[in-house]
Amino acid sequence: MASQTQFLEWHGQQWRVRVKVPAKLRSVIGRGKLIVPLHTANLKEANERKWAQVHRLKAIIATADRAVTAKDPIEAEALLHRLSASDEGTVYAIGLRAEQIEQAQGLAAATAFADLASGRVTPLDHHQADFVSHQAYRMKSEGDFTRALGWLSAWLRDSHAAVAIEAVGRKEAGRFIAESLTVGRSAKKATSYLGFLRQYWKWMVEKGHATENPWAGQSLPTSPRGRRDALRDGGKRPFTDAEVVTLLSGDADPLLADLMPLAALSGMRVEEICQLYVSDCTDGSFNVWAGKTDSARRTVPIHSALVALIERRTKGKAPGDYLFDELPPIPKSRETRSDPAVKRFTRYRRDVGVDERPNDKKKSNVDFHSFRRWFIRKVRDARLAGVQGFDEWTLTWVVGHIDSDRPESLDLSQHGYAGADAEKAKQALVEAVKLPQGALPTRQPNTKPRLRRKGNIFTAA
Incomplete structure (x- = not known):
């Protein structure tokens, strides 16, 4: 205090x-x-x-x-x-x-x-630090906001205007969107960056630092209609069973050889997995303490096919050691421990030919998060096939999804009266997910090389 x-x-x-x-x-x-x-x-x-x-x-x-x-x-x-x-x-x-x-x-x-x-105008970033503190942004969000404000500053400077709050009216905001923000960026990215600017001005209006929010009501240009010969793009998706087999049976390094099946059979986010301590993998469950949302704090039953993997990775380690201890320490430039593993996985995924970039899009429709999507799809398929012992509510607790969008009365009856879902229902749900035949290699990784950093590249020691 x-x-x-x-x-x-x-x-x-x-x-x-x-x-x-x-x-x-x-x-x-x-x-x-x-x-x-x-x-x-x-x-x-x-x-x-x-x-x-x-x-x-x-x-x-x-x-x-x-x-x-x-x-x-x-x-x-x-x-x-x-x-x-x-x-x-x-x-x-x-x-x-x-x-x-x-x-x-x-x-x-x-x-x-x-x-x-x-002093007739106020520098554009004059209130930046106070706004970031008020929003309690995480490092990535703070970086995105700073980046968007930097682009606006550069655009104002190139337009021979003051790099100031008062220099941005509705007309200038509209021109910046058309001439800078949407150039070379996807509609999703541009919308995200526009949201940061809109929130900054909204906060300044609330605090009396600005008189209007020039970004309110501004929209992005409508995307052009696709060509007749354009490939259909369904966006981000789960892996197919064939892709899971390719990934899990390939010549992956020991880190990925353990990380991939754990993700596929738990539905956990990659950062949640990489943040697990040995003490979080006891009594037949993973204990997830922090994640993307408040709902991320939960227990996830350890799938029977993962028991040997967990025993091997916890053997001889202290309770406070990471389950994936070969990952390097987190530098000040980021706040997530999983970044090196994700980059390593991306290179491996491309090497084995698991990729989908319709119409030459920059980012693939499959990524590490596709294991989580695959897990959820397999739970749905098992439920539709008549597997008993769990329901759709069990899935929200296992994967840590926000379920407050359901009707309040149903939400109250499930949480306030029925209480947390039974652990045996969670176990039934997890066990309903089966890896496709041939997914796991016959070898068992015995060594775990540490990743060493050189610039922005991580290599095995």
Whole structure:
């Protein structure tokens, strides 16, 4: 818990706000700390007043940081002027420099410079850190949002407009979508990135940082109709039984040779598998503690065909060791442990000819997640074939799907009154899934080479 005196300092019989300036910015700002008196000796009142000043001072530091890191020298110069925009000498310098820019680059560039330097507009990423903190984005989502904001910044700069919140109206938003966001990206990706921008502006409107959301109601251009000779594209799909046989009976390395059947016979997501500890594989069940959604926290019965694999991988290990301990540590650049395994699987899948890219699409319709899709399809097929002992509710608990879309009365009766599904029903469901004949190789992997990283490539040691 934060201290009551966080950002506060007692001075001259009253409290004042003090925010430390990072060492790399002290020469830019001209001091080592920023101070604002609060004119009160009451600690409670000081805590109530301090946050507005803390945010203002941190905004100054953020502006200085952007001035130092800005790639555009004109933008960097404007941000430096912005730090002292109220000084009479700075106002004169801004006007003089704007005239020079107008002669060299035109009126639009000069206006953008003057507006940013004088504080009439707010830098596009001024509230980025606060928004990301408010949204509690995971690393991937934060990266996608930063990427979308970067594209918008570059587009504004190329359009000789201020890289500022106020420079983005509905007209500019529509042009950016047509001229940049949808160029070279699938409709699904473009929609995702558009959602980040829409949420950023929605949050700024709620907080009073913007007056309107120019992205609200904006839509993507309609995709052109497919050619008559275009191949049918059904999108992401499960593996076929033949593909499962090819993958599981091929010459996979020991890591994939264990990872693939475990995924096929548990329905777990690849990251859930790679996060399993030895202690999570006891008493005949996998204990999944964290995953994509709140429903991901669950137990999954260990399929009888996986018992030998689990015994081999847990033998001689401590409870806190990973089940797949050969995966490298997670670097700061990502937050998922499974990435090296997924990349390794993608290369193997392509090598054995399991791929589907109709109409030369960039991404295959089959990937590691297709094992999970295959598991769910096999459960459905078993149910339709009359296998007893479980129902559709059991499947939602085994695979960790959100089931709250069902009618509230049914949801209440199943969760509030019937309670969690019986473990024997889960076991019946898992055992109903059978690997196709010839799927597993006769050999048993005895060695587990560790993956070593060189740049963005992982190789077996």
